[in-house]
């Protein structure tokens with residue numbers, strides 16, 4: 159940890175960066191988003207309060223013990239039997255205190271009123287505890303109930319009385335760091351762990367640390383290797399990212415079992431690993447700013463793609479209409495002009511004129527109906543993925559001909575539904591093409607090219623400086 163003054167100075171730099179991020183959202187993203195009816199994630203605005211560290215994992219994997227170790231106090235109850243069945247938010251307070259769920263979600267100073275959506279069963283198990291440990295001044299810790307093997311596919315809803323997966327998703331989205339605990343007893347994935355990994359943590363892997371805890375329980379290297387292998391195997395089946403995450407192998411020295419002849423495995427590496435986890439926790443304010451930059455980048459790219467596809471749809475729609483209605487108009491005026499020209503010609507009689515008129519009008523009606531039908535058919539594209547894909551390919555033709563661009567296709571995966579529903583409601587006729595819109599889009603592109611990378615560099619620079627300034631003597635936790 160840094161000394162008091164440095165910490166205040168350091169936090170001030172982060173606050174400045176967060177303000178800058180917020181102003182980019184408000185001044186540049188929001189006006190364009192509202193022109194294109196694009197829903198920006200609200201997470202940037204919800205990110206209030208101290209950075210959050212969320213503890214998840216099997217029951218009795220050591221989550222609560224790790225929290226107690228961090229704040230060097232028995233704040234949370236621990237034990238082998240499942241003790242907690244709700245979430246506990248642990249935050250700074252001048253003295254130790256405890257609040258129930260109802261107070262937490264209705265308190266005007268606490269950023270948790272959205273938790274009401276999970277219902278009374280959830281709230282009756284929610285707690286907020288305050289503690290005077292100074293680590294909590296900058297970081298809020300969130301303990302969770304252990305996973306249970308609910309093989310009924312309800313994501314724990316039936317056995318717990320509330321939607322566990324959805325509540326984990328809420329905490330995970332708002333967390334800056336997620337620690338997922340496993341222990342030698344359960345390196346596998348129980349029904350609930352599987353559901354949490356796939357439904358609640360999808361796309362949040364970048365803030366996830368996997369921890370295999372209680373490694374002091376291994377009596378030999380063979381057991382350790384077998385369990386570690388099982389955990390890797392199970393994770394590779396459940397995690398969506400292709401890269402295997404780093405696994406931190408840790409234990410708590412005060413709880414480690416004493417072996418008569420000492421441990422056969424050297425515990426030194428595990429001590430280092432625990433130190434790394436603690437550093438990551440202490441680094442979570444920086445991580446939070448980094449996550450905010452990532453979120454901003456994600457939103458900017460999504461909005462950019464949505465806007466470009468909407469504009470391409472509108473251009474194609476008007477081009478199609480111009481062609482078909484143009485043809486209809488030419489046919490109509492052509493018929494009128496022909497009749498006007500031939501009406502005084504001696505060789506032409508009234509019957510010929512009538513035939514020309516009927517022929518011309520039939521062609522005009524056919525062309526007009528075709529134009530009308532094409533308009534309806536055009537809008538049918540908004541109802542399917544394959545229909546929308548055509549517009550995506552058109553909007554990004556230049557980029558896609560140069561290379562396959564899996565990054566753009568992956569982005570489109572997450573955007574197309576919103577673009578389709580906006581087009582269905584707003585219609586291609588009403589897409590904004592004003593000069594102001596073009597200016598906002600250019601602005602967005604330059605933000606993605608210059609300001610966002612610059613913000614990232616500032617956060618990295620800040621982190622580097624922080625490490626240099628760090629005073630190992632002034633650590634909160636023995637590592």
Ligand SMILES: Nc1nc2c(ncn2[C@@H]2O[C@H](COP(=O)(O)OP(=O)(O)O)[C@@H](O)[C@H]2O)c(=O)[nH]1
Nearest residue numbers: 217218219220221222223236237238372409410
């Ligand atoms: N041997 C050993 N036991 C641990 C360790 N961490 C926690 N425990 C014990 O494991 C049990 C469950 O811990 P707890 O923190 O309640 O787990 P939680 O359900 O994940 O919150 C308790 O009896 C702890 O004393 C560890 O690193 N080594």
Ligand SMILES: [Mg+2]
Nearest residue numbers: 221222235242
């Ligand atoms: Mg616990």
